[in-house]
Amino acid sequence: MAPVNVTVTGAAGQIGYALLFRIASGALLGPDTQVRLRLLEIPQAVKAAEGTAMELDDCAFPLLSGIDVTDDAKKAFDGANVALLVGARPRTKGMERGDLLEANGGIFKPQGEAINAGAADDIRVLVVGNPANTNALIAQRHAPDVPAARFTAMTRLDHNRAISQLAAKLGVTVADIKKLTIWGNHSATQYPDVFHTDVNGKSAADLINDEAWLSDTFIPTVAKRGAAIIEARGASSAASAANAAIDHIHDWVLGTPAGDWTSMAIPSDGSYGVPEGIISSFPVTCEGGEYQIVQGLEINDFSRTRIDASVAELIEERDAVKALGLI
Numbered sequence: 429m430a431p432v433n434v435t436v437t438g439a440a441g442q443i444g445y446a447l448l449f450r451i452a453s454g455a456l457l458g459p460d461t462q463v464r465l466r467l468l469e470i471p472q473a474v475k476a477a478e479g480t481a482m483e484l485d486d487c488a489f490p491l492l493s494g495i496d497v498t499d500d501a502k503k504a505f506d507g508a509n510v511a512l513l514v515g516a517r518p519r520t521k522g523m524e525r526g527d528l529l530e531a532n533g534g535i536f537k538p539q540g541e542a543i544n545a546g547a548a549d550d551i552r553v554l555v556v557g558n559p560a561n562t563n564a565l566i567a568q569r570h571a572p573d574v575p576a577a578r579f580t581a582m583t584r585l586d587h588n589r590a591i592s593q594l595a596a597k598l599g600v601t602v603a604d605i606k607k608l609t610i611w612g613n614h615s616a617t618q619y620p621d622v623f624h625t626d627v628n629g630k631s632a633a634d635l636i637n638d639e640a641w642l643s644d645t646f647i648p649t650v651a652k653r654g655a656a657i658i659e660a661r662g663a664s665s666a667a668s669a670a671n672a673a674i675d676h677i678h679d680w681v682l683g684t685p686a687g688d689w690t691s692m693a694i695p696s697d698g699s700y701g702v703p704e705g706i707i708s709s710f711p712v713t714c715e716g717g718e719y720q721i722v723q724g725l726e727i728n729d730f731s732r733t734r735i736d737a738s739v740a741e742l743i744e745e746r747d748a749v750k751a752l753g754l755i
């Protein structure tokens with residue numbers, strides 16, 4: 429079988445360094461799938477990406493059939509089956525939100541165009557670079573020939589963080605927790621929802637039985653975990669972000685376990701009152717390389733308010749990039 433082409437942008441960055449070795453080891457697509465890596469960087473960072481490629485060579489991974497390093501988006505996405513868009517423009521001092529969105533538009537518009545021009549028919553895109561949901565929307569809108577549903581953004585790190593916090597609270601292991609949901613934006617407004625979460629056959633919400641803990645401790649801890657990591661480490665989450673990117677693509681391609689679901693930011697089909705088209709996080713199951721939104725969940729008032737607030741932020745971001753002519 430031909431190797432799967434996996435394109436990673438921002439390959440010389442800190443997430444890239446944690447991600448590439450795990451992709452090459454088989455963690456992304458399983459132990460039977462050969463991968464060919466395409467690393468995209470800006471010209472100043474190509475040399476560093478080449479250094480990482482040298483180290484990848486030195487691992488002699490049996491599943492790694494080749495590595496290309498380039499600063500040309502057309503080349504990087506040509507024939508790509510999986511694209512991990514990690515490289516983005518971080519917010520720097522004095523930068524307004526509009527400046528941030530505009531700078532990222534300058535990255536995700538040409539990358540969307542390059543995906544449209546040359547990616548394989550089965551291309552699946554995960555945007556990690558922040559603001560991830562809106563960057564995914566920009567790329568998607570510049571790839572009109574690719575099915576819109578193939579553009580997704582990462583809330584899996586939030587999902588994993590929430591599971592870990594909940595396990596600690598309830599004194600169980602992470603494996604005991606199923607059906608947790610992150611709704612909305614990968615930002616401080618995201619909503620980690622435990623009202624449908626199952627803990628060894630019991631309802632997590634019943635076991636917690638403490639709305640104040642949910643609203644004052646759990647939700648802010650999960651939503652602000654990225655900032656807490658930056659505060660503690662002096663750098664943003666990298667290994668855990670790379671791990672979440674692996675989980676997202678792994679489950680999308682190979683399926684979610686029976687009796688569980690995961691969280692992915694995907695173009696809304698209007699489910700749960702989320703306006704069609706915006707890239708918002710939902711509970712999803714995956715099978716045969718396709719994801720489906722889990723339907724029929726009852727949304728209580730506590731959840732409704734919080735989902736609506738995060739969705740309102742996504743609508744604002746969409747309107748801002750529209751006003752800037754980026755979509």
Ligand SMILES: NC(=O)C1=CN([C@@H]2O[C@H](COP(=O)(O)OP(=O)(O)OC[C@H]3O[C@@H](n4cnc5c(N)ncnc54)[C@H](O)[C@@H]3O)[C@@H](O)[C@H]2O)C=CC1
Binds near residue numbers: 437514560614669
């Ligand atoms: N969705 C999520 O849960 C998370 C998202 N992030 C985001 O991931 C992104 C990357 O994080 P790090 O690796 O820590 O950053 P980093 O700054 O270490 O690396 C980013 C890399 O992207 C490259 N880059 C910039 N523009 C590019 C372009 N046009 N094409 C290709 N490469 C380009 C840079 O040269 C740099 O090497 C950031 O936007 C960060 O905020 C980080 C953690 C979690």
Ligand SMILES: O=C([O-])CC(=O)C(=O)O
Binds near residue numbers: 558653654
């Ligand atoms: O703010 C950042 O760059 C890191 C981030 O998204 C997270 O850790 O969730």
